[in-house]
Amino acid sequence: MKRIGAVLNPLLWVVCLMGLSIAPVTADEGRLGDELYKPYVGQPGKDVIWVPTPDAMVDEMIQAAEVGPHDLVVDLGAGDGKIAIAAALRRGARAVGIEFDPAMAALAKRNAQRAGVSDRVTIVEGDLFKVDFSQATVVTMYLLPELNMRLKPILRAMRPGTRIVSHSFGMESWSPDRRIETANASGYLWIVPANFQGLWNLDLPAGRKAKLTLKQIHQQLSGSLELDGKTIPIEEGRVTGYGLTIQFGPGGGRPLSLRGQLMNRKISGELLEAGKSQLVDGSKAGN
Ligand SMILES: C[S@@+](CC[C@H](N)C(=O)[O-])C[C@H]1O[C@@H](n2cnc3c(N)ncnc32)[C@H](O)[C@@H]1O
Structure with missing residues (x-):
């Protein structure tokens, strides 16, 4: 043996x-x-x-x-x-x-x-x-x-x-x-993470609009959100399968986070703005 x-x-x-x-x-x-x-x-x-x-x-x-x-x-x-x-x-x-x-x-x-x-x-x-x-x-x-x-x-x-x-x-x-x-x-x-990399147009309630720019390395996201004329950097962003969670850094003047799912090439989720939840729909605007 x-x-x-x-x-x-x-x-x-x-x-x-x-x-x-x-x-x-x-x-x-x-x-x-x-x-x-x-x-x-x-x-x-x-x-x-x-x-x-x-x-x-x-x-x-x-x-x-x-x-x-x-x-x-x-x-x-x-x-x-x-x-x-x-x-x-x-x-x-x-x-x-x-x-x-x-x-x-x-x-x-x-x-x-x-x-x-x-x-x-x-x-x-x-x-x-x-x-x-x-x-x-x-x-x-x-x-x-x-x-x-x-x-x-x-x-x-x-x-x-x-x-x-x-x-x-x-x-x-x-x-x-x-x-x-x-x-x-x-x-x-x-x-295995879905691919969120690119530029996204986000629709918020009451006709409010935002632009989300995402760079992705495996499960890590970086980039920024343009909202109400301000550019707010991503502090921490993560992809888990088809889901994403993002915590934005200071710049928006209030705690801001996004959580969503990729479905039919669109992001559907919620933006938490100072604890207030708003539904978000995102569509791809570019790579
Ligand atoms: C470290 S053992 C792990 C066995 C089992 N997965 C476990 O965890 O108990 C690796 C196994 O891979 C097999 N193996 C090695 N090269 C391979 C290949 N190219 N294709 C398929 N099996 C292979 C070996 O014969 C061995 O049984």
Whole structure:
């Protein structure tokens, strides 16, 4: 039997270099493989070795992504299928696990059958970089930093609102919406943001008009609002899926914030002006 320490593998190197630890396998997680195939932790894979995500982290990932029965969860590099199976078993989601290693993919299929969720879990034997997973509403992964970076443009182009959860590794300049933690492991959640960048004409009650200029980097918004002849800078602006929340800085003479949703290429929401709520409709006037 090969031991983890004996395998010179990038995931373990990254784990060591980043000071992260592979959480010890618990009694429950000790069910590695079955009578037909017994994989070992640290065994080589196409682009990354197999190390199963600990049960507590699987729970936390599913919880953070708010997985529900209407979701299609795709686990990139599915290993023994534990994340896909948990999503189906505990949250009633449909799930797909993409796994390159044929023996591991076959094990994942058998695990899904044993768990009684083979009607909702599909294991695709293939290369995660070659399978189209654009229909996913939740993507999970436990890969390597450079693999996350290769995936970043694909993930960034997914439908707004898609949740992406990564065990251990981030995506550099694409800051997560939140960090997730268990006693032994950590990870990140991103919610793919809609694109609000550009110039917006806002209609307020009683024929009042405003112009909103938005610059967007991932979930962060900057820019300004022209209202009643004043230009008021954005102090803090954030996109969460199709939603935006903006707190404006001083300049308007009163506390001002905007919250809205992108629907049919229009912003519909409310402007809070000194605590008073007014409905707002916005339409795009330029890029
Ligand atoms: C670190 S393990 C994670 C397994 C599982 N997602 C989990 O969190 O328990 C990574 C898995 O990705 C698989 N893998 C590596 N390169 C792959 C590729 N290009 N396409 C699909 N699977 C791949 C490995 O065989 C391994 O099972």
